[in-house]
Amino acid sequence: MAQLTAQFKAALSAIEPDAADKTNAADAHQQVRAALEADDRLAGYGIDTILIGSYKRNVSIKRIKDVDVFGRMEDSADDVEAQDILDHFFNVLDDEFGVDDDGGPRCVRQDRSVQVSFPEYDLYVDAVPARPHTGGTWEIPERGDDDEWVETNPDELTSLTTAMNTTHDGYYVKIVKLLRQTRRAQMGKGSKPGGLFIEILTYHAFERGLVSGTTLAEYYASALNGVSSILDDYVYEGVEIPDPTLDDAALRVRATDQQFKDLRAALEDAASRADDALVMVDEGKAALIYQDLLGEDEDGEQVFPMPPGYNDDGSKKENAYTPGDPKVPGGSHRFG
């Protein structure tokens, strides 16, 4: 059974966002939040900005490309239309951030948010306006009519993540990162469904008791099997995937049926190979599988390192440690 604990820890380090990325993200979102909270109209709505998204939940993997700021307006009037508030968000942020060095606008109005670019950081901040929904949740602008809103509860996902991670002794967040990396390696960066979808699947797999283990390797294989099972039910049985942050709401993800099928097939295959690696006695061969599953980082380096004593092809190096290897050929009962 190849547990390769040190190598899994190294893999997690390899996909952990750099300290510079984290510093830049913090600076960028603080700038956006400060601009929004300084606006008189938004202040009148009682705007209270919080961080949401994978960065907030500490499940980002290298590198951090975007940060989400959730602009909660507790006192927003019901007659404020979705597109109107989105326009206002744009105007406030456009006034603040203007154009980049090439003269291009730094703010882009999107369907549900305003995206602010930070070229010096190679980073975007998405500012999302939100107003209270019934039942303690929130709603944000939706595509379509001027006053189309959609219910959401992103901060709840942060709370659920923290609670699940505590329940599983810190394994949950690590496994989310490893599965996000696996999706990226198997499906390609930017493919759909994206990282949030795999995160939600992972949450459900944990929440339903499908994931267990005592090591990262066991958790990883178990989680791949869990998410594969849930996705299989969704793709072929039509079993909806609940949005864990909302009561009685199904998760809505922008992807085609074929994209879901492709992801299901990839995860099923990954789960099978992770199971194989887990029971292997030869750590080198097991590491090859993990390398294939987790892929390479942006520098082309394997995320999962080959364990010490093994060549890149998984074969054992000459003179690697072997139990019982006599380093003292004379044997025992010596005096010197």
Next chain:
Amino acid sequence: MIDRQEYQDSARLRFEEDLTRAGFREDAGTWVGPIEHKSGPSTVIIELPDLFPFAAPRVKPEDQDWTAWSWHREIDGALCLVAQDDHDDLWWADATAFLGHVTRWFEQADAGWPDDRPDLDLERYFEPSDDRRLVIYRDLEGFVGKFVRLVRRGEVVELIGPGTRPPKSRVRDGTRYGLVADLGMLTEPVTTWKSLAELLEHDAVRRVEASEIDTLLIRYERDGHPATVVLDVVNTGEGLMLRGLASAPDTTESRTARAGTSYETLQEKKVTVLGVGAVGSFVVDALARAGVGAFVLVDTDVVKPGNLVRHIADHRSIGRSKVAAVRAHLMSRHGLRSDAVTAERKSAMDADLLEMLVADSDIVVDATADFSVTALLHQIAASRGRHALSAYLQNDGRTLRVDVLPTIGGAEPLPSSATEASAPTYYEAGCGSPVSPTPPQAVIEAAMVAARHAVGLLTGRPLTPAGEVRHLTTETL
């Protein structure tokens, strides 16, 4: 070829993989898991040292006090798992074997440590003193319960006899004042002043606490084996702390315990060595270390600067006769009395002298490398029904040889081992023979072989009937 660090990392990988299979989990650089035993299970924390697998893992119980304290735990609570003489094959590198050993530790603890090995290592339970001088003490039997004085002598502090600290004395001269106490059988280690004070006489405790005593020489026993630990009493201002002082006995027993099992027998033996130059001087030294009690040394030569590299004498002996130099060495280095070493600055080519020495000595060792002397000694030994040894190197140091003369039981002498002589390369003024290129290590090796044969003959257990020839390759010279 992998480097040292990767070798260690691969061993660590193997160990940790096996630990994981045994139910251990990694926690902040250590491994935590269960050990099943009769009164268990016990949760232990395993820490792999930086030098693993060359150094053994350390194991601590997660609950330090649930596991009984005993002689089998370190000062920090770690289990004593690996004795200093138990490093064979780095057995601990195999996690399964290691966990089995840990399990046996708990099983032994459950059973109260039957068949316990009495390691006499109480000093292990004290932090070392800042005073790093070695404390030397003689037989303490006559000092038990008494106050003693220890004075600085060079690099050591030596117990010189009874004594108490004079009023207002200063300690800057390195003098220590101590108490010798006998605690008898200890069932578990004493580790603090408080626990030790409970075992001492009231007056002794008072004097320690009054700072009249700064050193404790504590005798104790484990399973009938006596030992002594010497402790530095340190007043921290908040109380008394005990610190371990490096110490060692200086008794006949301690000086002879490492001399080999024939020491007592050899004390009664007298050995004559003909020629105390290169080979001969080291033969004498080795036999004195083994316990030979008396020597007759025969040589006419004096120690010259060029001799030193292949001689037991040091530079202070330059100009002295070799017999006087070696005699002085025996007395100063090995403590032989003056009447136990006879220095004969004479030629060994003296039949009357050899007749007398063969008759008077338990064995004569010829280290002259002089064909005539060897032949004469052989004849005299044979005629007297005795056996002598002749030890020498041949062939410019490429062959070492020891002959038993005559052979034992009529055995065939060893065949000639001489080869073609090489051209001499170096002569010294006033010396008739060229300087042999034989290197010192070959000289010492030949002397040690000769000493082993001599001890064999002296103890009635000759190694071989005819001697020994060993060809050293030129590469090793």
